[in-house]
Amino acid sequence: MKARARKSRGGRPTLKDIARKVGVHVSTVSRALDVQTSARLAPKLVEKIRRAALRSGYKPNPAARALKTRKSRTIGVVIPDIADPAFPPIIRGIEDGLARNDYVAIVASTDGNPWRQQRILEAMRARGVDGLILAGVLRTDAMVSKLTAGIPVTTVIRQTDASPFSTVLHDEDGGIRLALAHLVSLGHRSIATIAGPQSFSTGYNRHAAFNRHAELLGVRSDPPLTAFARAFNEAEGERCAEELLVTGRPFTAIICANDRLAIGAIAALRRHSLRCPEDISVTGFNDMPLVDRLSPALTTVRVQHFQAGIEAAEIIVDMVEKNPVEPRHTILPVELVVRESTRRLSHGRMQRAENLSSRVE
Amino acid sequence: MKARARKSRGGRPTLKDIARKVGVHVSTVSRALDVQTSARLAPKLVEKIRRAALRSGYKPNPAARALKTRKSRTIGVVIPDIADPAFPPIIRGIEDGLARNDYVAIVASTDGNPWRQQRILEAMRARGVDGLILAGVLRTDAMVSKLTAGIPVTTVIRQTDASPFSTVLHDEDGGIRLALAHLVSLGHRSIATIAGPQSFSTGYNRHAAFNRHAELLGVRSDPPLTAFARAFNEAEGERCAEELLVTGRPFTAIICANDRLAIGAIAALRRHSLRCPEDISVTGFNDMPLVDRLSPALTTVRVQHFQAGIEAAEIIVDMVEKNPVEPRHTILPVELVVRESTRRLSHGRMQRAENLSSRVE
DNA sequence: GAAAATTGTGCAAACGATTGCCCGGATGCA
DNA sequence: TGCATCCGGGCAATCGTTTGCACAATTTTC
Numbered sequence: 001m002k003a004r005a006r007k008s009r010g011g012r013p014t015l016k017d018i019a020r021k022v023g024v025h026v027s028t029v030s031r032a033l034d035v036q037t038s039a040r041l042a043p044k045l046v047e048k049i050r051r052a053a054l055r056s057g058y059k060p061n062p063a064a065r066a067l068k069t070r071k072s073r074t075i076g077v078v079i080p081d082i083a084d085p086a087f088p089p090i091i092r093g094i095e096d097g098l099a100r101n102d103y104v105a106i107v108a109s110t111d112g113n114p115w116r117q118q119r120i121l122e123a124m125r126a127r128g129v130d131g132l133i134l135a136g137v138l139r140t141d142a143m144v145s146k147l148t149a150g151i152p153v154t155t156v157i158r159q160t161d162a163s164p165f166s167t168v169l170h171d172e173d174g175g176i177r178l179a180l181a182h183l184v185s186l187g188h189r190s191i192a193t194i195a196g197p198q199s200f201s202t203g204y205n206r207h208a209a210f211n212r213h214a215e216l217l218g219v220r221s222d223p224p225l226t227a228f229a230r231a232f233n234e235a236e237g238e239r240c241a242e243e244l245l246v247t248g249r250p251f252t253a254i255i256c257a258n259d260r261l262a263i264g265a266i267a268a269l270r271r272h273s274l275r276c277p278e279d280i281s282v283t284g285f286n287d288m289p290l291v292d293r294l295s296p297a298l299t300t301v302r303v304q305h306f307q308a309g310i311e312a313a314e315i316i317v318d319m320v321e322k323n324p325v326e327p328r329h330t331i332l333p334v335e336l337v338v339r340e341s342t343r344r345l346s347h348g349r350m351q352r353a354e355n356l357s358s359r360v361e
Numbered sequence: 362m363k364a365r366a367r368k369s370r371g372g373r374p375t376l377k378d379i380a381r382k383v384g385v386h387v388s389t390v391s392r393a394l395d396v397q398t399s400a401r402l403a404p405k406l407v408e409k410i411r412r413a414a415l416r417s418g419y420k421p422n423p424a425a426r427a428l429k430t431r432k433s434r435t436i437g438v439v440i441p442d443i444a445d446p447a448f449p450p451i452i453r454g455i456e457d458g459l460a461r462n463d464y465v466a467i468v469a470s471t472d473g474n475p476w477r478q479q480r481i482l483e484a485m486r487a488r489g490v491d492g493l494i495l496a497g498v499l500r501t502d503a504m505v506s507k508l509t510a511g512i513p514v515t516t517v518i519r520q521t522d523a524s525p526f527s528t529v530l531h532d533e534d535g536g537i538r539l540a541l542a543h544l545v546s547l548g549h550r551s552i553a554t555i556a557g558p559q560s561f562s563t564g565y566n567r568h569a570a571f572n573r574h575a576e577l578l579g580v581r582s583d584p585p586l587t588a589f590a591r592a593f594n595e596a597e598g599e600r601c602a603e604e605l606l607v608t609g610r611p612f613t614a615i616i617c618a619n620d621r622l623a624i625g626a627i628a629a630l631r632r633h634s635l636r637c638p639e640d641i642s643v644t645g646f647n648d649m650p651l652v653d654r655l656s657p658a659l660t661t662v663r664v665q666h667f668q669a670g671i672e673a674a675e676i677i678v679d680m681v682e683k684n685p686v687e688p689r690h691t692i693l694p695v696e697l698v699v700r701e702s703t704r705r706l707s708h709g710r711m712q713r714a715e716n717l718s719s720r721v722e
Numbered sequence: 723g724a725a726a727a728t729t730g731t732g733c734a735a736a737c738g739a740t741t742g743c744c745c746g747g748a749t750g751c752a
Numbered sequence: 753t754g755c756a757t758c759c760g761g762g763c764a765a766t767c768g769t770t771t772g773c774a775c776a777a778t779t780t781t782c
Contacts, residue, residue, distance in 0.1 A: 011431075014738055025762050030740060037741090042760065059487040063433065064738035066424035067767045070372075083453045083667075085650055088444045092470060095443070104467045104488065108460070109453060126420040127465065234654065263654050289446055293595065293624050295656045306444075375768055386732050391770060398771090403730065425768035428737045 076124035077107040080136040093309020121147040152319035175301035176209035178336040187345035192225035196257035237264020259284035277343035296340035437485035438468040441497040454670020482508040492677040513680035517673040536662035537570035539697040548706035553586035557618035598625020620645035638704035657701035
């Protein structure tokens, strides 16, 4: 009773309060509460202190701890735009993964704007984040290396070319291979592709994979039936589909570097009275929310968004805690999910597609 | 040169470093750097100190500041699920709004699980958040009040019944009125509704609005053509649409309490060979990303997600800083965006819909 | 021209936790 | 019994800021 009344006014109990209650020094309490150091104390004392701490609802003051240890248990997460449907599942994974380790994320969106990115990175430094998870990096970005000097970094989903960072990636190559093999197995031979921005590793790697596997499967077009998107969005998907159509060269399927491009492409096809999948099959990449609800429901490569986030979180925590650890590189498997936007090539269809697409010229 | 060499090793410059360089006491530097207190110092000294601080790239140590001031400049954001497409735009608004004021958000998803919510709220307390933005509250939730005692709170999008909290809401009533008036103007008279969970203010308010305006517009059905969803998702939308169909009662339009329910409903209609909008018009609520890309593109009520986040951020910052402020309540205007899922009732259609829906029995 | 009021700055004590160092007592070994 | 060795735990410094108070130097007041 008496002891309880002496608890410091206003706020939560502190080490000092518990020390007073148990009748030991605060340093002893501190040690008792830390698994690492409690071994050096008398077991029954430790027990007693722990119970007192629990009973009083003691929670260490994060600011005090951070000040002393120079670790904030905070990770900065930098993404292009949290409102882009591709990212929330990753963020969710990151948050859950960090929470397991008693870290938290602070996330910010760059809008792909280098200037904003710089401000964000500086702000995160200033905030004292222990590590960074980058989801929006370009393949080459000199600034990032400077701005992150001295802080553990991992990228998710995307990577930089000469990477001093850890990475968590999807199996882009495997995904494209699956999509391509699927189309080939359906009888398609003239397969176009809408490639993503080559400044992103995703865009670059998927395009490279397309070329490689098209070659291997013997369906490579020469010159290539490729349009390059300048961004991963629906508008660019439309534009690229138009670009492919106006060449007048026939094709019966399009492999798109991601779902949003695919959605745009299908819309463009429709404007040209080409139906998907009857006239042209289309595949996406990512399996983002809602693409199963489109009509046609999109055939796409399912990636493990959530798991990627989890992995990234685990890795960054590892890097932060066991400090001099070398970069780790994780590749997550993907799977093809076949829905309505791809269909077996019927005999007449090839012909029809040719006519239609040449009509556009 | 000499002075610079004395900068404390290892890390960023501190007040002490600047004090030494300028030749004053750290408290003077501290005051010079704070607009509030710098007025009490000699202007030219202030100028000198500020320049020195800038030159050395001084950034206040957030942990030290938090420890002393008991303010972390951190806001907790609690949502049902960040991967639900309705929320990211709000989060984005919150983050931008907080960043303007030099605060950051730490966000966590409850999955609608009260137990998880409790853990999250406790963790946020422990982390020392200055305020809380709640996006997932139930209308009645005793626990929340207990767990947030002593911390400024605002809710976004949803509200509690007896709210001691500030709120930022969409004009639910206005939105439903617009949707209903739109359908009526298209000739619809038998209008069903798929209501959201009544435990959420959104579900409750939209349903109440539906009843009220149906009455006012003279299109109220008796008994009501209403199905209650148990969650705001596509599966429940499907289930509810089925539920409406099996009543055998005719209707030509459905107002859904949100977009995801609408998407589910349209899918269910399609399974019963009812086309949207030819046979049945459907409206959603929220205008979440991608619903303009569905076919049919969804007619829905556009709400200001982003702005809601901004407002919530501004409000919570206000509450945190000017402390004894009473709850503020903001209502954001909405607009109807008419797309493809609603259509004028043609003369024959009423009949047809009747036949089809009664066929289901 | 002395007392009083007003500057402008320094001093030092916090905030709450961590951690190197030290010391008293118990134990080990001879 | 004597001396070295542990073991358990206290002491105090420290992390970087903020802020009430003290105090010297100036300015104002009568």
